[in-house]
Amino acid sequence: MAFVAGALAAQAPAPAAPYTVLSREGRRPLPVRVVNGQEMFALDDLARLFDLGVREDALAGGLIVTARNQTIVLSIGQGLASIGGRLISLPAAPARDGRAWFVPVDFVPRALSPALGTPLDLRKPPRLVVVGDVRVPRVAGRIERVEGAARLTLDVSPATPHTVAQDGPRVVVKFDADALDPALPTSSMPDLIQAVRPGESPASLTVDLGPRFGSMRVSDLPGDRGSGRVVIDIAGQTTEGTPAPQAPPPTPDAPPLLDLAPAGSLRTIVIDAGHGGDEHGARGRDGTLEKTVTLGVARRLKASLEARLGLRVILTRDGDENVGLDERAAVANNNKADIFLSLHANASVRPSAVGAEVFYLSLEEYGDEAQKVARGESEALPVFGGGTRDIEVILWEMAQARYIEQSAALAQNVEASLRERVPMSPRALQQAPFRVLVGANMPAVLVEMGFISNPEQEKQLSSDTFQNAVVQGLVDSIIRFRDAHGAPRRSVQPGTPPGAAR
Amino acid sequence: MNNRAIAAGAIAVVAAVGAWILFVGLPSWYGPKPAAPTATPAAAPSPVPERRITATLYFVSEDGMSLVGVQREIPFGDPIVEQARRIVEAQIAAAPPGLASPIPSGTTLRGLYLSDRGDAFVDLNSSARTNHTGGALDELFTVYAIVDALTVNLPAITRVQILIEGREVDTLAGHVDLRHPLQKNLKWVRTEKEKT
Numbered sequence: 001m002a003f004v005a006g007a008l009a010a011q012a013p014a015p016a017a018p019y020t021v022l023s024r025e026g027r028r029p030l031p032v033r034v035v036n037g038q039e040m041f042a043l044d045d046l047a048r049l050f051d052l053g054v055r056e057d058a059l060a061g062g063l064i065v066t067a068r069n070q071t072i073v074l075s076i077g078q079g080l081a082s083i084g085g086r087l088i089s090l091p092a093a094p095a096r097d098g099r100a101w102f103v104p105v106d107f108v109p110r111a112l113s114p115a116l117g118t119p120l121d122l123r124k125p126p127r128l129v130v131v132g133d134v135r136v137p138r139v140a141g142r143i144e145r146v147e148g149a150a151r152l153t154l155d156v157s158p159a160t161p162h163t164v165a166q167d168g169p170r171v172v173v174k175f176d177a178d179a180l181d182p183a184l185p186t187s188s189m190p191d192l193i194q195a196v197r198p199g200e201s202p203a204s205l206t207v208d209l210g211p212r213f214g215s216m217r218v219s220d221l222p223g224d225r226g227s228g229r230v231v232i233d234i235a236g237q238t239t240e241g242t243p244a245p246q247a248p249p250p251t252p253d254a255p256p257l258l259d260l261a262p263a264g265s266l267r268t269i270v271i272d273a274g275h276g277g278d279e280h281g282a283r284g285r286d287g288t289l290e291k292t293v294t295l296g297v298a299r300r301l302k303a304s305l306e307a308r309l310g311l312r313v314i315l316t317r318d319g320d321e322n323v324g325l326d327e328r329a330a331v332a333n334n335n336k337a338d339i340f341l342s343l344h345a346n347a348s349v350r351p352s353a354v355g356a357e358v359f360y361l362s363l364e365e366y367g368d369e370a371q372k373v374a375r376g377e378s379e380a381l382p383v384f385g386g387g388t389r390d391i392e393v394i395l396w397e398m399a400q401a402r403y404i405e406q407s408a409a410l411a412q413n414v415e416a417s418l419r420e421r422v423p424m425s426p427r428a429l430q431q432a433p434f435r436v437l438v439g440a441n442m443p444a445v446l447v448e449m450g451f452i453s454n455p456e457q458e459k460q461l462s463s464d465t466f467q468n469a470v471v472q473g474l475v476d477s478i479i480r481f482r483d484a485h486g487a488p489r490r491s492v493q494p495g496t497p498p499g500a501a502r
Numbered sequence: 503m504n505n506r507a508i509a510a511g512a513i514a515v516v517a518a519v520g521a522w523i524l525f526v527g528l529p530s531w532y533g534p535k536p537a538a539p540t541a542t543p544a545a546a547p548s549p550v551p552e553r554r555i556t557a558t559l560y561f562v563s564e565d566g567m568s569l570v571g572v573q574r575e576i577p578f579g580d581p582i583v584e585q586a587r588r589i590v591e592a593q594i595a596a597a598p599p600g601l602a603s604p605i606p607s608g609t610t611l612r613g614l615y616l617s618d619r620g621d622a623f624v625d626l627n628s629s630a631r632t633n634h635t636g637g638a639l640d641e642l643f644t645v646y647a648i649v650d651a652l653t654v655n656l657p658a659i660t661r662v663q664i665l666i667e668g669r670e671v672d673t674l675a676g677h678v679d680l681r682h683p684l685q686k687n688l689k690w691v692r693t694e695k696e697k698t
Binding site: 281282350433435 | 603635636637679687
């Protein structure tokens with residue numbers, strides 16, 4: 001126990017933005033501390049907020065947390081908790097500072113929520129803990145130019161009743177909810193839409209209109225799978241005698257710019273820009289670094305997927321920083337991504353080597369143990385208080401095993417789409433035991449866009465034309481995959497053909 | 503009574519001698535030589551002219567897209583852990599003309615250990631990481647040249663784990679998972695013979 005305390009003292013806790021706890025009773029801040037790279041809540045703060053009892057059990061080497069009638073036993077040395085004998089894994093062991101104990105933020109949804117019997121939804125990017133049936137719809141917005149008008153599209157999940165009203169130089173969108181979880185766009189057409197920002201009340205948005213604002217048209221479109229879509233077209237003033245062409249009303253039948261199809265079947269994509277920070281990856285002869293190329297393509301791909309498919313896109317890094325291989329898959333897992341796409345550039349001892357390659361995980365290299373995990377066989381684990389218990393162990397380490405077939409399908413789509421736009425290697429589609437893919441709990445592929453060690457490809461890899469071609473190919477492949485497979489995680493029932501799942 | 507005791511004693515003595523011959527004497531005369539002390543690497547050079555064996559080693563093809571298996575004469579080693587060391591040392595050494603080495607320059611073998619389960623642990627120095635091109639395909643070639651050189655030539659070795667400076671590592675260059683011993687995999691090896 002002393003060494004845990006020592007470890008914490010040695011690692012100066014970094015400040016982090018607090019979470020907001022949203023409940024029927026209102027909003028309350030919940031401070032966060034970063035310990036050894038893990039975001040943590042103070043157990044005392046949680047005890048106050050959720051009326052918990054906390055005591056240390058030195059004999060058992062655990063922390064006992066009582067929540068209502070349930071007891072959570074936290075193992076001190078490792079990232080494990082048990083609730084009534086059920087084991088739950090946590091990303092890190094509890095940490096201690098003086099008399100105060102800290103637990104990873106995931107303790108709240110994974111352990112506290114089942115113990116209290118209350119939904120506790122931890123939303124990491126907006127830093128929210130949503131308690132119980134509080135309604136906090138996710139609102140993702142984007143702005144596009146449609147025939148001279150600006151179109152603001154808001155994807156609301158789940159669909160929520162709302163009003164849209166013009167109020168002088170702004171438009172206010174009010175939702176019948178307790179708060180919003182917004183992902184708002186920046187405007188590329190400031191003459192029509194200056195900004196989209198959170199409104200004055202907690203469940204509203206404000207659209208600041210630009211100086212050329214002329215007229216507005218609002219349409220509601222039903223999304224599928226319980227989501228909704230609000231489309232606000234802002235047209236410019238008709239200063240000349242001729243009326244400005246109005247934006248056509250958006251109809252699901254004729255979407256020229258948007259791919260309105262099954263918006264709900266794919267929601268979130270995590271794009272992993274390979275390497276970063278002092279880990280440069282491969283290096284070209286002229287000094288081009290793999291980490292720079294991967295980040296450039298990742299950013300372009302994010303913008304393109306958001307604009308064209310209205311997807312929520314998260315980058316594992318959006319700067320030149322070190323990110324651990326486990327962390328990269330964890331970003332995808334924590335955000336419940338539907339697809340994990342890792343971008344890389346290849347290198348060879350032979351400068352002539354050329355072409356893109358698409359990889360998905362191979363399991364056979366891991367031997368019998370991995371195959372056993374892939375088959376989902378249960379294993380006996382020790383439980384607190386002695387004895388063992390058979391549980392279905394889903395090792396995060398081998399999470400990908402369950403998605404191998406879907407990853408293969410995704411990889412085939414990526415390979416086929418890239419082939420239409422960029423040179424491919426003779427080994428274009430391969431399986432390999434790649435570390436970053438193993439822990440991804442969703443279809444996952446790794447794309448080697450080209451050989452940075454080939455002088456010609458080095459130039460290509462840092463060019464706009466080539467990067468855009470890769471992005472275009474990847475967007476095409478994601479559309480193909482979505483249309484063929486729908487939502488791999490949530491819609492496909494065992495025994496149901498993917499097309500029939502709805 | 504007395505005679506009987508003497509006879510019984512004689513039989514016991516004969517039986518004991520017979521048992522010794524059967525279980526201790528014969529095996530040492532005819533059985534395999536007791537294993538040479540295992541921890542004598544090159545300490546006692548044998549007086550016999552150096553024996554050599556033929557082993558398949560793996561190098562990067564001309565187009566850089568695959569490994570190519572090449573038969574080479576390498577020093578004989580006994581016991582098996584010593585033979586394994588010689589194979590890895592030969593694999594690390596320079597490539598034959600026309601082929602490239604899949605092993606980063608400056609790489610040396612720090613040690614090699616065998617477990618009872620047939621897992622070999624190959625401990626390389628840090629050059630294997632720092633001098634790597636960083637390409638995923640090259641990384642596969644580095645790893646599988648070593649894994650396949652050991653598992654193909656020494657059937658007693660079923661899996662291979664690469665260590666760096668005595669420690670387990672996640673990867674060499676950010677891609678191939680090295681946290682577990684890896685099995686033989688010849689899919690990176692081109693099957694048709696390289697013509698030189």
